[in-house]
Amino acid sequence: MSLSDIDRMIQLLARLPGLGPRSARRATLSLLQRREDLLRPLADALVRAADNIQQCEICGNLDDSDPCRLCRDGRRDPALICVVEEIGDLWALERSGVFKGRYHVLGGTLSALDGRGPEQLNLSGLWKRAEHPDVKEVVLALSATVDGQTTAHYITERLAELPVEVTRLGQGVPVGGALDYLDDGTLMAAFRARRPAGG
């Protein structure tokens, strides 16, 4: 391998999130030192991913099949659709194991500042899915930001005519959160969302 190949590898690795040139150099060195058990399997996995991974036409998730395995899974509740901003949010919910319905990935939020309107998001698919008679509830798992909540209100307004219940995630005190460390906004949301003790 010539020096320029190593440089090219460092350059490409340095483009990944969380890696700068220094950490890319360390990763490159580590990969080259573990050529058979790490570099070749990684290279094969990358080529396979580039060839096979595609976006699910139903929910917008990434998988090696279309529809994705979450959409094909018959054990998941078709009456529930959880709307998330990005695939990373879907993965976070899957890691928690808390949700057993179907997902819908928007691919971002409405943004007044960036001029990102409804047509730039994966919303037309959501309207179609929500019209299906099996769907009873749409859960809006969007971030508690101005853009996230604007998107949530927009979706709620659009789905108001359909016979589906639109819910959103609770907001408030996080697990392990001490009140005196919380910001005003979180405390305000927590107070608004208070409920009877023991309920």
Place this chain on the structure above:
Amino acid sequence: MIEWQDRGIVLAVKPHGETAAVVHLLCEQQGRHAGLVAGGQGRRMAPVLQVGNLVQASWRARLPDHLGHYALELEHGYAARLMNSPESLIALQSAVVLCDSALPERQSHAAIFHGSLALIEALDSDYWGEVYIKWELLLLSELGFGLDLERCAAGGSNDHLAYVSPRSGRAVSLSAGEPYSHKLLPLPGFLAGGGEGGPSEIRQGMELTGYFLEKNVFAPRDRPLPEIRTRLAQHFSSRAA
């Protein structure tokens, strides 16, 4: 090293690199001013860097024309207060986008800072629509395109002001403007001192300020009115219908 402290309203947050953000503030003394916030995309700064929040800003740079670094501390989290109200959120975003796209950088506009703060505080009240229209009139005035709604442009009287001339931006009385009513913009009663506001007057107000914002501020830059401003106008139109 150049350094100043000021209060500012968060207008825009743009990711920069992996963790930082370029933040635009509308400052009380410094006007619309940008700066880099290290860790601005992180979890710690997320509650602070919501548009409409009031922050204490400390700006440092080696030279005055550098982007510089901001250190920000939340003074009042207005955004969180408005998140449950879809209409107020649209109005808040419309106001910050108008400020961010229309105000010149680094020029003091203390009146628009205080006006914006008053608007944001009023956004969870019942009369925020009327306050919003008055805020847009203030913005036009700060940009040098203020409307004269005190006297009739045709005769000088201030009796029954009912229209605004789209050419001069001056009020016209009912009697003087009647023959040309199809060419004039209606002046909402609450701006003429006679009306009580409400959806239909707010819609007229949105048409009035929208016309002059488009003509004087956005058209010369070959840009349309921001989409969020159009959405807010549509919202008032549907409420008035």
